Amino acid sequence: MSIRISALYISVVFLSIYAWKDWFKSLCGLILLMAVIEHEDMPKTMFGIQGFNMWNVLFVGIFLAWLASRRREGLRWDMPRHVNVLLLMYLGVVLVGFLRAVFDRSYIEDYPFKSLVSEELINTVKWVLPGVLLFDGCRTRRRLVMVLVCLLVMYFLIATQVVRRLPFESALGGGVSHRARTKTCTSIGYSACDMSTFLAGASWGILAVLPLVRQKKYRVLILAAAGMVAFGQVLTGGRAGYLAWGATGLILCLLKWRKYLILAPVVVILLPIVFPGAAARMLTGFGQTDVAGQSMTDDYLVTSGRTLVWPHIVDKIGESPVVGYGRLAMERAGLEEYLRQKYGEGEAFGQTHNMYLETLLDNGIIGSIPILLFWGMMVIYSGKLFRSDNRLCSAVGGLTLSLMLAQLFAGIGSQHFYPEESTLGAWAAMFLAVRVYVEQARVREGTIVAEGTWNSQALHQQAAIPAVRA
16 A cells, blocks of 8 residues: 555544534545545545445535534534525436436446546536535634634645646647647646646636735745646647636626736737647647648537537537436437547547536536526626625625536537536635625624624624714
């Protein structure tokens, strides 16, 4: 057993035991483990039992400790009713889509039922649950800051692994092929597309928490961390992530950082000069030469074959636009098989490569409405928090908005609305935003309880008003 695996086991045992003293800190440790738990060297199962792995064992221990401590801590479920309703509807869509796949297994007969349950239901729902626990337990400013730090450190550690494993030359136009970069990212634990997406959001999210740090030396460290994460994102070579990084930064500037818009043209000019490898990757398929020697744009190379797939997906959606086909619709509706027979083997034919088309294909219009409403609501909440004058609220809103926008923009060419391991941080941030929304509403209504110390400045202002009037 290697030293790294031994350290993992020791960490999991310690956090599992410590959870019965302070489940919230153990939950933060669980989030940090996401930086390494998916690494190729880490054990995925124990004793050959599917689903029996270190992360699941630790989460179950934390979950049980949370249940046992709720009454002791006096916690009550105070999530806004409309958020509860949309979350339950979201879960209902996932459950109905899964059941449709269970009772109609056309083209997935070889998919073992045990794996179907594990991958398409349990492993979809479980990545949301840490965020649910965070919402319930994050009742103080200290806990909120703790979670923010853990989320940012998690992304920083992942970016550090990318920078360590991939040579700098890959961003400068040489050194590593895209296939090699994809393989390296997968060995770290996430696909290149996923990693490019969440690192794109994380780099802006780190900048959003900068106002919380007052000392100059720590602000420099924060800027360096944001640069490291952004550079790691460049090295992944994920083009959807590149698009997401630029679009997310533009939205953040339009919402709050307007004075930095003047730098946008400079960035557009300098980035291709500083990182020609990334620019070449982004412009793949443009400026091709046809048989006549004329310059052309190869749509297949530009979109990695997506332009072949998307028209067929749209046609299939048109055949059942209201309710869709259920989970794994690409396979179960026979679309994947049709595309492979028509165009031959290709990596673009196994999935929709567009999370908006995916939810319409799987869930139809009816099932997609609550999903889109939930994400739209969270974008609005996080955007309002980001624009707040309260630095802590702005930091939470900025991080949440950055991660969500990166996901939504990158979703044009990849990603999923279904929760997965790469989006755990985004879901955790969403629930933090809801918690801040709830606590800020209490402050405004003057009903915040003493447990909070949530917004000491606001509480002092509340207390000062009667004294002044007296």
